Amino acid sequence: MTENAVFKAARVANAKVTAWLPDHAVIVENGRISEVVSQSSIADGITDSHAVHELGDVSLLPGLIEAHAHMHTAAGPDPVYTQQSAFNDSKEFFIMRAVDHIRTTLLSGVTTMRDLGGPTDVVFPVRDAVRAGVIPGPRLQLAGAPITTTAGHCWFFGSEADTAEEVVRAIRAQVKLGADLIKIMSTGGMFTPTANPRSAQYPVETLRAAVVEAERLNVQIVSHCLAADGVRNCVEAGIHTLIHARWHDSDFSKGLAYDPDVAQMAADKGIWADPTTGHIMVGDVRIKAGDVPARVPHWAVSATTVPEEQHDAVLRDMRERGVRFVTGLDMGMTHGEFDMSAANAWSFVDLLGFSNWEALAASTIDTAESLRLASETGAIKAGLSADLMAVSGDPSNDIKDLFDCTDVVIEGRLVKRDGRALV
Amino acid sequence: MNLAAYKIWGDAGSIRNARKRARRSGDPVSRIMPPLQASRNSHKTGSRALTSCRNTARCSPSAFRKRPFRSTRLRVPLESARTAETFRRPTGEIQTTFSPSFVQHKNAGPQPGDHNLPESAIFKASRIANSDNDGWLNDHAVVVDTGGRVEAVIPSSTLGDTSGKKTYDLGDVSLLPGLIEAHSHVHVSPDLDGFANITTETDDRMVMRAVGAVRKALLSGVTTMRDIGSRNEVIFPVRDAIESGVIPGPRLQLAGTPITTTAGHCWMFGTEADTLEDVVRVVRQQVKLGANVIKIMASGGNFTPTSNPRMTQYPAETLRAAVVEAERLGIYVVAHSHATDGIRNCIDAGIHQIIHCRWLSSDPTVAMDYDPEGAARLAGDGTWVDPTIGLSVLGAEARAAGAPQRRLHWGVSAARPSPEQTIEVLKDMRDKGVRYTTGLDMGMAYADYDKSAYNAISFVESLGYTPWEAIAASTSVTAEALRVNGTVGSLRSGMIADMMSVAGDPSEDIRALASSTDVVKGGVPVKLEGRALV
Numbered sequence: 001m002t003e004n005a006v007f008k009a010a011r012v013a014n015a016k017v018t019a020w021l022p023d024h025a026v027i028v029e030n031g032r033i034s035e036v037v038s039q040s041s042i043a044d045g046i047t048d049s050h051a052v053h054e055l056g057d058v059s060l061l062p063g064l065i066e067a068h069a070h071m072h073t074a075a076g077p078d079p080v081y082t083q084q085s086a087f088n089d090s091k092e093f094f095i096m097r098a099v100d101h102i103r104t105t106l107l108s109g110v111t112t113m114r115d116l117g118g119p120t121d122v123v124f125p126v127r128d129a130v131r132a133g134v135i136p137g138p139r140l141q142l143a144g145a146p147i148t149t150t151a152g153h154c155w156f157f158g159s160e161a162d163t164a165e166e167v168v169r170a171i172r173a174q175v176k177l178g179a180d181l182i183k184i185m186s187t188g189g190m191f192t193p194t195a196n197p198r199s200a201q202y203p204v205e206t207l208r209a210a211v212v213e214a215e216r217l218n219v220q221i222v223s224h225c226l227a228a229d230g231v232r233n234c235v236e237a238g239i240h241t242l243i244h245a246r247w248h249d250s251d252f253s254k255g256l257a258y259d260p261d262v263a264q265m266a267a268d269k270g271i272w273a274d275p276t277t278g279h280i281m282v283g284d285v286r287i288k289a290g291d292v293p294a295r296v297p298h299w300a301v302s303a304t305t306v307p308e309e310q311h312d313a314v315l316r317d318m319r320e321r322g323v324r325f326v327t328g329l330d331m332g333m334t335h336g337e338f339d340m341s342a343a344n345a346w347s348f349v350d351l352l353g354f355s356n357w358e359a360l361a362a363s364t365i366d367t368a369e370s371l372r373l374a375s376e377t378g379a380i381k382a383g384l385s386a387d388l389m390a391v392s393g394d395p396s397n398d399i400k401d402l403f404d405c406t407d408v409v410i411e412g413r414l415v416k417r418d419g420r421a422l423v
Numbered sequence: 424m425n426l427a428a429y430k431i432w433g434d435a436g437s438i439r440n441a442r443k444r445a446r447r448s449g450d451p452v453s454r455i456m457p458p459l460q461a462s463r464n465s466h467k468t469g470s471r472a473l474t475s476c477r478n479t480a481r482c483s484p485s486a487f488r489k490r491p492f493r494s495t496r497l498r499v500p501l502e503s504a505r506t507a508e509t510f511r512r513p514t515g516e517i518q519t520t521f522s523p524s525f526v527q528h529k530n531a532g533p534q535p536g537d538h539n540l541p542e543s544a545i546f547k548a549s550r551i552a553n554s555d556n557d558g559w560l561n562d563h564a565v566v567v568d569t570g571g572r573v574e575a576v577i578p579s580s581t582l583g584d585t586s587g588k589k590t591y592d593l594g595d596v597s598l599l600p601g602l603i604e605a606h607s608h609v610h611v612s613p614d615l616d617g618f619a620n621i622t623t624e625t626d627d628r629m630v631m632r633a634v635g636a637v638r639k640a641l642l643s644g645v646t647t648m649r650d651i652g653s654r655n656e657v658i659f660p661v662r663d664a665i666e667s668g669v670i671p672g673p674r675l676q677l678a679g680t681p682i683t684t685t686a687g688h689c690w691m692f693g694t695e696a697d698t699l700e701d702v703v704r705v706v707r708q709q710v711k712l713g714a715n716v717i718k719i720m721a722s723g724g725n726f727t728p729t730s731n732p733r734m735t736q737y738p739a740e741t742l743r744a745a746v747v748e749a750e751r752l753g754i755y756v757v758a759h760s761h762a763t764d765g766i767r768n769c770i771d772a773g774i775h776q777i778i779h780c781r782w783l784s785s786d787p788t789v790a791m792d793y794d795p796e797g798a799a800r801l802a803g804d805g806t807w808v809d810p811t812i813g814l815s816v817l818g819a820e821a822r823a824a825g826a827p828q829r830r831l832h833w834g835v836s837a838a839r840p841s842p843e844q845t846i847e848v849l850k851d852m853r854d855k856g857v858r859y860t861t862g863l864d865m866g867m868a869y870a871d872y873d874k875s876a877y878n879a880i881s882f883v884e885s886l887g888y889t890p891w892e893a894i895a896a897s898t899s900v901t902a903e904a905l906r907v908n909g910t911v912g913s914l915r916s917g918m919i920a921d922m923m924s925v926a927g928d929p930s931e932d933i934r935a936l937a938s939s940t941d942v943v944k945g946g947v948p949v950k951l952e953g954r955a956l957v
């Protein structure tokens with residue numbers, strides 16, 4: 001049970017996440033926002049029925065939405081450790097990591113988190129425990145095991161399916177186990193030595209069958225794609241969100257094979273992209289500072305490594321054509337620590353040309369729309385779940401202030417206050 | 424890979440992998456799984472469904488029969504048990520090797536370049552406990568080396584050049600060795616009906632709860648914790664995860680599942696073993712799975728409706744066999760006993776430590792049957808006692824705040840010792856020289872994981888300890904009982920830098936111990952100024 005409460009702050013994001021409402025208060029009843037009002041207009045008697053929290057000189061935002069996590073893997077600066085643990089650890093270790101990780105994520109201001117791939121005997125029990133109030137964590141939207149080819153990208157925690165029939169069956173199995181959405185690997189990936197990130201893993205027909213089945217069962221389907229061939233297949237098949245959206249040429253000696261027409265088709269179909277630029281940016285900063293060694297490229301891209309600037313230029317062009325972006329960090333991968341969701345907005349501003357407010361909206365209301373949760377969370381407006389986070393500075397001036405989370409409220413319940421965890 | 428944990432077995436890697444295999448294969452782990460668990464999981468893991476025989480049927484290979492132990496009965500007449508040869512403990516105690524977890528928790532925060540090993544550091548405080556835990560060193564500093572061990576404790580004014588060392592000025596606090604909690608059950612939650620909890624929840628759920636429990640304990644200032652009864656499938660992976668830096672938590676010394684009779688005390692998560700041969704085998708199995716200590720239920724207990732807290736569960740010979748086997752394998756045995764007869768069997772068997780030690784009469788109409796001679800033997804043999812009296816204080820406080828009186832076990836409902844009687848007996852035992860460990864029985868109702876300070880509080884308020892005696896009990900004394908006083912429990916050169924601080928002065932008011940401000944494990948701060956860093 002959550003008590004009725006009032007959260008007062010010097011700056012409260014407006015309902016569209018485009019500007020501050022100065023000296024406002026968010027009134028919460030039964031875990032939902034009932035009203036957002038100027039502090040001066042609050043009735044004196046409200047303290048009788050509501051707990052009043054003076055958050056002070058902070059910027060109060062909707063709780064962040066993290067669109068791309070792998071809760072069971074060990075994030076951190078060491079890629080060998082991350083990969084070895086994902087290969088070798090026991091289910092119990094994965095569960096314990098996940099419990100610790102999602103708490104960390106919640107306390108960094110993320111109130112909704114989408115997990116795009118983990119072992120089914122880990123992620124589903126963890127979500128059930130969060131819902132039962134056994135452990136603290138954000139609202140979780142889960143893909144369960146990602147669907148991949150035999151030996152394909154993330155086979156070691158995926159559901160291997162090679163034919164269209166097998167893919168359809170795998171989708172049904174994940175939905176039965178409790179998946180809220182489907183993740184399918186349309187190309188190989190850098191995390192998997194036995195996969196080729198430059199080539200498609202499924203023909204367009206298989207992806208189309210997957211989309212038809214997911215839509216029949218009323219779940220979204222998102223797809224990992226690092227190759228131009230994979231992006232094209234996904235866009236033609238009508239996949240709902242392109243994860244990474246990178247356009248490597250299938251030829252090992254070439255860089256990217258960006259196709260603006262395919263990008264335009266994606267925009268026209270309303271397909272979203274998760275550029276995962278946040279964790280790459282964090283890694284680059286650490287490498288430049290000499291904190292960690294340079295990346296060791298996957299065998300498939302080592303002959304022709306593409307500079308990040310080229311990827312960023314492509315992403316900017318996609319955005320200009322109308323493709324909308326979600327804030328997915330790829331939490332759990334190297335440099336994708338679980339308290340780093342703010343790096344999404346940071347990279348959107350620094351690399352992709354978003355304004356600060358556009359990046360804040362991307363991290364909240366936009367990604368809520370993409371996750372089909374806009375009627376539940378993602379904005380501070382009456383009727384939505386009271387999911388809030390406060391930071392001490394003003395991220396509309398300096399986007400990095402988004403890292404300085406002081407307070408977190410989820411479904412009306414205060415879980416962090418003045419920098420101290422309450423859970 | 425942390426090798427230190429498994430020193431006594433040789434190659435740590437192969438041992439750990441063998442254990443992993445053992446845990447996964449369904450044999451022998453499944454054989455010692457409680458039946459509820461086996462049936463609940465049988466649809467998931469086929470191998471477990473076939474393991475209805477858990478202990479008895481398969482547990483009589485001829486090798487065991489040749490051992491020179493007498494065959495056993497469930498209960499033996501007291502006379503014969505008491506004439507059994509009294510065990511004399513060897514004088515040189517074995518130090519348990521416990522794995523210093525120097526691996527920093529992976530998610531301490533977004534600090535690029537912040538690697539696993541602690542850097543050398545200095546912790547300054549206005550009051551630091553001296554190495555005997557009986558007085559303050561004022562305005563001193565603990566200097567910690569890069570291995571996470573105490574290099575020196577010296578006056579802050581003599582520090583000299585501190586460049587190259589990270590300096591934490593903790594300010595006006597009392598800095599103590601990290602607390603040592605001698606009695607937890609990490610797989611259950613004090614907020615729930617423990618019996619329902621243990622009989623209905625999945626292992627996965629218990630593992631998830633345990634992650635929160637060990638974090639809570641650590642942040643309250645407990646840096647070493649002995650768990651004397653949790654499911655093997657839960658507690659061993661939790662310790663592995665702490666030692667690997669996967670989750671934050673205290674150093675754990677573990678019993679795994681307790682050994683009990685069929686339907687005996689804590690059968691729901693214990694390993695049932697009825698005969699002497701079964702008990703010996705289970706001691707070995709627990710050691711194989713990673714136990715550093717054996718817990719055996721010498722009498723029934725209040726938690727278990729199918730057991731009788733006034734009666735023994737094992738004859739002295741069987742307990743003696745468990746002691747001999749544990750000592751052969753380099754570890755020690757603690758025994759739960761509420762019953763006077765159970766305590767007598769423990770004394771005759773040379774059990775190393777007695778948990779609860781309540782001297783209940785076997786006559787259900789008589790509350791207690793305290794035997795001062797028995798107490799004198801406990802003192803003379805150097806048998807430690809965990810009086811779990813902090814739990815009584817917490818229970819009394821909860822009831823004063825309106826918590827309902829809980830229903831009494833049928834075995835004690837007719838005549839229950841009054842709190843005053845219990846205290847009087849515990850005081851008399853102490854006067855006779857029995858030494859006490861600080862075990863709260865964490866996980867039971869009211870005994871939350873951040874309440875370890877209530878051990879010391881109850882020792883002062885109920886048993887007449889001085890505050891310094893209680894602080895020593897919670898640190899160096901219990902470290903000695905756990906055989907880890909060579910590495911933790913006091914702040915002196917060479918010890919692992921496990922520390923906790925509180926704002927007030929617990930030597931004036933012991934209740935100050937209940938609110939920790941800073942916690943350091945192996946030289947790495949995990950809590951500073953009341954803020955958790957993990």
Ligand SMILES: [Zn+2]
Nearest residue numbers: 068070116330
């Ligand atoms: Zn991913």
Ligand SMILES: [Zn+2]
Nearest residue numbers: 606608652864
């Ligand atoms: Zn206990």
